[in-house]
Amino acid sequence: MGLWGLPLTFMSLVVTDVVGAYIGSSCGHIEKIVLFMQSLLGVFFHFIGGAASGSFYIPFKKVRGWAWESYWIVGGLFSWLIIPPLAAWLTVPHFTEIIAQAAPGALEWTFFWGVLWGVGGLLYGLGVRYLGMSLGNSVLLGFTSAFGALVPAIYYNFVPTAGKTSFHELLSSHWGRIVLAGVALCLAGIYICGRAGMLKEKELSEEKKKESVREFHLTKGLLICTVSGILSACFNYGIEAGGSMAATANQLWHQAHPDVGTKFLYQNNVTYIVLLWGGLTTNFIWCMVLNARNRTFGDYTNRKTPLANNYFFSALAGTTWFLQFFFYGMGESRLGNGASSWILHMAFIILVANLWGFALKEWQGVSPRTRVTITTGIIAILLSVMLVGYGNSLK
16 A cells, blocks of 8 residues: 555545444444445545646646747646656555556557547647636536546447446436436536627627636637547546456455455556556647747747746646546545546536636626626536436436
């Protein structure tokens, strides 16, 4: 068990044991309370991960004198290359052996989905650049939520897998129809948020719009965020593809801790290494192309810029970004990697990103009608999450 693994796993086990000892009456009641506490921990971990994701772009705003591609790839090296293996080393025993002995096809498919997700992640940076934290995240993550929750179910409709939910099961069951209603509401929320962006475009002068978002461009931003949102859902598919590596980590951990009945809290950290290699590949190639095209290779050594400051805040942004999936993996180990975990994670990101958007005055100067519209869209997306969660609780 790594240094980071001890405190949080200990807390989880202590909470479970204390509840069990305190109740001590009916085994059925104890099991229900234990499951409830585990689910509560899962929600808490998803909240921390969502807060990290919704906040990670803020340090980039402190970077001065660098082109976007320069600070994006410096942050990305921490997000996708440096921090993931460090986190695995601290939390997953024998993680290198798990990767080396992965099931046939697991590495290739996990890497493949990482490459596609990397395109979505690359476009995320551009989407927020053109729309801002509030509108950009609402549109982009709304699409990510819907596609991340639905596509695996569609896949399992054609490739039936034990323990996995198919799209036919969603359509034919009461709980499944509630989940689909939640996804439909999520898409409606995206539309409403897009409508708010159009109202903002009409109401504010170019000067006013760029006071809060320096490069505001509605059409370009909405197109980029739509594509990014769809491709960003590939991260969830990558977790599914690398599930055998997580299962091996879980099995090895249980062999060392036979008295523990819950899943290994950090089992997904080994999967992230391979998945994020794919994301790094896409982003590194594109940023190097932009460095060459824009002649910005000099940014990394330009002493006319605050180099220490720029490297520090880029590294901080990248590290904060990785924490979203570090805690997502912990939440998923308690709730499962179904629609509930993915949508819950996305909802917390949308909530935190919009709080930042309002704090950064991205909607300052718009009419009350526009404020009501963006608020309605955000509420619709958050309500959709509750519907999906409720539907899955009935499963």
